[in-house]
Amino acid sequence: MEQIVAPSKMETFRRNLPVSLLKIKKEDLAASNERLLLNGFPNSRTEAWKYSRLNRIASLNLNTITSSPISWEHYSVTNEAYTFVFQNDRCIHFSQDLPDGIMVKEAAHLSLEEWKTLDINSHVIDINKTHAQNGLCLWLRKGVSLTKPVQLIFISSGTEQAAIHRNQFILEKNSKMEVIISHFSIDGQKNYKNIVSEFHLEENACLSVNKLQNEEGEDFHFSTENIHQKNNSNFSLTTLTLNGNWVRNDVNVFVDGEGCETFLNGAYLSKGIQHIDNHTTIDHMKPNCNSYELYKGVMDEKSTAVFNGKVFVRPDAQKIAAFQSNANVLIGDEASVNSKPELEIYADDVKCSHGSTIGQLDEEAIFYLQSRGISEKTARRLVLTAFMQDVFEKITSPVVVTFLNQVLSKRFNWDLSVLEED
């Protein structure tokens, strides 16, 4: 009699997910399927998932049900942008009024040849490859500099809905643009979001990405950004995690050209039983580059945070300056954090450093403010804001700053403008 093997958790997890609508190379798909089948979900012995358990995600009973389109306008960070909106598994708004020099397509409409996939694997990317429904693909032509940002909004709604998308941005030589990616949810109940975005920067291209995560409810969020930089390109990514039940961000930068600059900034603010995990890798493949990384977080109540930042300097990638810093403040009695900054250096003429701190609010500073007549509550807020300030300062987009201020004052009762006026 044929033995019936219990289906692995991964197979159960994937059984109701529709197959990918994207034209991805057959062998790539086969490889992803095989890895998922063979390895299943990573467990806590897998280094990259040591502090983020996937049990709750593995037991989700996902599906994709067509839900009636919602009005997305008030989720827009700015009206002065080329906006693309995705609700759960589908695209509900696709900007048409684009200037010359920029071409966009829905991911589902891309031909096989138009995909420029970087060679990097994880179970998140494999799930994305095998089940992606749509996404935005964009080409910015040589020398074009966009004056307005491109805005992507991902909204999830409903219960145990899967939103799996793949985006691709190609910035040709000497082009420049700004992207705002924002994530929201409407009463999300255990929705699963898996967005993979690839950014290809040709020579001298300049790209600034602001990623805003502000999901209410009990959703599970996976964001992966893979970046490939060629000579003299400049890339900056700021990840602001302001809300979210369970968030995992993976950022992988391949600095594959000389004279590049890379900036990764992150702020994470958590409450309740939220779990926020930031994993970043900067791979210096070529000489004469600089990278700067700054991640800061404040954990309240019983929330947890994870930071893992890896800097690689490959053999012969000389004259690299790489600086990384992670600072955490625990304000909740039961809040916790795991920080793992890593350096792997195979060239000698380098200047690399990392720092990681975990601590509390500066009680001296709070007392000082109180002695000047400021209430304890306000004093704490001010000191917290001051702590986060150097990350917030890195945001160059005024509309993102405005959005950030709104969320902070609404969700955390913070007022950044107080500092500015002082």
Add this chain to the structure above:
Amino acid sequence: MANYTEENLAHELENQEYKFGFVTPIDADTIPIGLSEDVIRLISSKKEEPLWLLEHRLHAYNVWKTMEEPNWAHVKYKKPDFQSIAYYSAPKQSKKYESWDDVDPEMKATMAKLGISMEEQQRLTGVAVDFVMDSVSVATSFKEKLGELGIIFCSFSEAVQNHPDLVRKYMGTVVPTTDNFYAALNNAVFTDGSFCYIPKGVRCPMELSTYFRINAGGTGQFERTLVVADEGSYVSYLEGCTAPQRDENQLHAAVVELIALDNAEIKYSTVQNWYPGDKNGLGGIFNFVTKRGICHTNSKISWTQVETGSAVTWKYPSCILKGDHSIGEFYSVAVTNNYQQADTGTKMIHLGKNTKSTIISKGISAGKSQNSYRGLVQIHKSAKNARNFSQCDSLLMSSECGAHTFPYIECKNSTAKIEHEATTSKIGEDQLFYCKQRGIGEEKAIGLIVNGYCKEVLNQLPMEFAVEAQKLLTISLEGSVG
């Protein structure tokens, strides 16, 4: 006034290579290669051990058989064939040494060559020495004088015979029998080591030192060290290691357990200079060691290590800060040259309230070597007001080597304060030029700069050891910059 140790090196450094690579032509009682229950029974019977210890060994062996060799460290090597190692080798001796005069002259000559003197000099420097060759303790000095204070300092085997209650009470309490693959192996096959007990309130008046020497070929060395500092006591313990130059990779898998009871302090210093292999990476010791201490209330354990030897090092001297107000320290210099690989660091496990830990690690990579710092700072829920400061610096001396930093920081208590910093850079060109402009040649300039770079750690070593360590650093890096 400052000491002139860097200067004193000058005459000794002329193109020195590994100077401890000789073999002592001494008859050894070596059992056939291979590992089995019978071998373990044989070792146990040769050592005339009590039954409980044999059972302990067999238990460890049976668990070890089910374990896998760890592969998470940043090192690559050919896994040892555990069936081709001889697990017992002891210098042959017609009878037990009753006094120093009974010791084989060859053995005495070896010790002299290694700079260990059991006689007059020791009296002057005030260091009590236990000499362990191929896992067997050869001689221990100053026993009587220490005995007057109630201090027990003897070989592990002697402790098993003469102080079984103490050994049984503490052995395996810090490093459980089956803690990891190599610790389990050690528990199954260890042949000797050092034992030290400092009674309540006693401040050990001299440095206690064990010198470990691998001599015989085809063997492994599996020793255990157990140091118990009873309430309110203090001891400073030194450990030195060398081995002959051989083309084979020899395995050294030791277990060191430190127990600092309430208000006690243990200072444990190591200068590890096992044979590192030749310039092409042939031979050398695989140094897979488990070192851990437990701190009870208000006690302190301080680890200092200078690691220059071994082909592959896998070693994390750690502190379990169980008692409130206890303190753990780790000071380390790890130098790798040619094809050496080191994955070393520490674990500071904070359990008690107001516990403090400090980690200072200096890695120096040269040649084609790989040097990794791996550390864990873990603040448990119960560890209110825990503090940690870590500084991990790496210096790169060649374009073909690697320097890596893997710190894990896990914090489950919101009152903790943790600071970790790490830097990786090349040796300063400006510093080199400055030295040269003052007439100092390149090799010496490097020695000077590197010793300065490691000063914070070297300062932690007892004076005599510090001089030895500085010499080693300079020798290890000779010819590393071209």
Add this chain to the structure above:
Amino acid sequence: MITIKNLHANIDGKEILRGLNLTVKAGEVHAIMGPNGAGKSTLASVLAGRDEYVITEGEVEFQGLDLLSLSTEDRAREGLFLAFQYPVEIPGVSNVNFLRTAINEIRAYKGQESLSAKDFMSLVREKSALVELDSKLASRSVNEGFSGGEKKRNEIFQMAMLAPKLAILDETDSGLDIDALRIVAKGVNQLKSPDNAAIVITHYQRLLDYIVPDFVHVLYKGQIVKTGGKELALELEEKGYDWIKEAHPTV
């Protein structure tokens, strides 16, 4: 002492010294002045043997030796000393260790015995008094945590300890207050003898009030364009460098 002939040097392909000629005899003090970017510090670096600079032409004879063929440390051992404009910090290496190593390396080079600890220490005491250097600084790490003035005084202290034939002072006056300047100058003056010589590189005239030069040279665009006595320094102070630039537009 030293004869520099038609010296050309460049860094990263940019020519800084363009045919410099200079002769310094024993017992003389020469001042080299010039506007920023003239090549003053480059001259000091090239003479000391910093390897970022490429020498394309010219020769330098130092006490009968071909200076340019010697390594940096051998130049030092032959008696060439450079007081750095920006002295380098060497953490963990005490000043005395550093100096004792240097002195004994130089002595070994000359085939002399090492200096005993006792003799060395009395030398330290004698020479540190000369530059009013706190004896505590002698046991601190080389230049680490020193103030700007202390660093410069430490350079002169080292110079006193090593007793060079030719001392090159590279902008030793920059960043010094008047008291520190006086102390540094006093040290230099006391070390002056008929057997040694000094090249004082400076941007301003004020150091020359204290260290009186026998010759003043103006360096401009990599060449010495004017030479005079100490009064030339005063003239430069008064008129600035513009008249030099106007007089030599095509250099």
